[in-house]
Amino acid sequence: MMRMPSTRELQAFLVTAEHLNFTVAAKHLNVTQGAVSRQILTLEDQLKVKLFHRHARGLSLTRKGNEFLPLVQQVMMQLQKAVEQVANEKLKIKLKAPSCVTSWLLPKLMSFQQAHPDIDVELTSAIMHSVNFSTEPFDAAICYADRAPGREGKNYLLFEEVLAPVCSPVLLQETVASGALSLTSSTPTPQPLQLDIDGLTQFTWLHATPQQTDWQLWLEQANVTGRFATQNQHFATLDLAVSAAIQGFGIAIGDVELARQDLAAGRLVRPHPLSVPSGKGYYLVRPGQSSNPSLDLLFDWLLAGR
Structure with a gap:
């Protein structure tokens, strides 16, 4: 049975794939360049594939490296969510929303927090109007689209534009x-x-x-x-x-x-x-497989009075 890569090796792969340079990756990981290079070599030996092409002025991902990257991103994101869920005593919901809906959303979130002080809603405003739950650390999002986001799980129309x-x-x-x-x-x-x-x-x-x-x-x-x-x-x-x-x-x-x-x-x-x-609207979206009673409460609150 193949030994599973360590989280340190996977993190080294992610950072190196982002910067395509061992020296820069080492600075971000606060280790030596040699340590990063050895972690990548160990990972490649375990997988029995080359993840990077080595060039004189840097690196590039191989075909297998490009295939491996989104899979590792998804696994590390899920692991981060699991750790945060266990570590935090207070229930936390991470919500992403376009910056333009902030003035509409904030009064509703404040009243929700007053009604449910045990649930902490962490709002991130963004220019991007979409979400990818497999690579972004959010439990829910408000998306602006011309139709319901079909592949992002459960979605509900808040209001039409x-x-x-x-x-x-x-x-x-x-x-x-x-x-x-x-x-x-x-x-x-x-x-x-x-x-x-x-x-x-x-x-x-x-x-x-x-x-x-x-x-x-x-x-x-x-x-x-x-x-x-x-x-x-x-x-x-x-x-x-x-x-x-x-x-x-x-x-x-x-x-x-x-x-x-x-x-x-x-x-x-x-x-x-x-x-x-x-012809467009604002949709409240959550992953289709998620089971979160706190998120259910927030959705009921935001969808009330539509």
């Missing part, structure tokens, strides 16, 4: 007061001020992507073609674009549900009444 222009009410008021935006009626300005497409184009449009897809989708549903603002500003994420809108830098296309608190508090207004479903 509905897009609409949003901006600071101060932006509109200051622009009208300066005379830069003229009104067609002499009646008092309604609150909030409603603009037509021409009025919208006089402001800077804030985009959550370089492709300007949210504004393009909204304009298509408004049956408007060939019209765009003369001033445009791009951001890396939706929450950054909406934050800029709250600060009065322009008009963003925001998700109505995610902006609900800011709209209710008057930090944002909708300068045009049209709202457009994007």
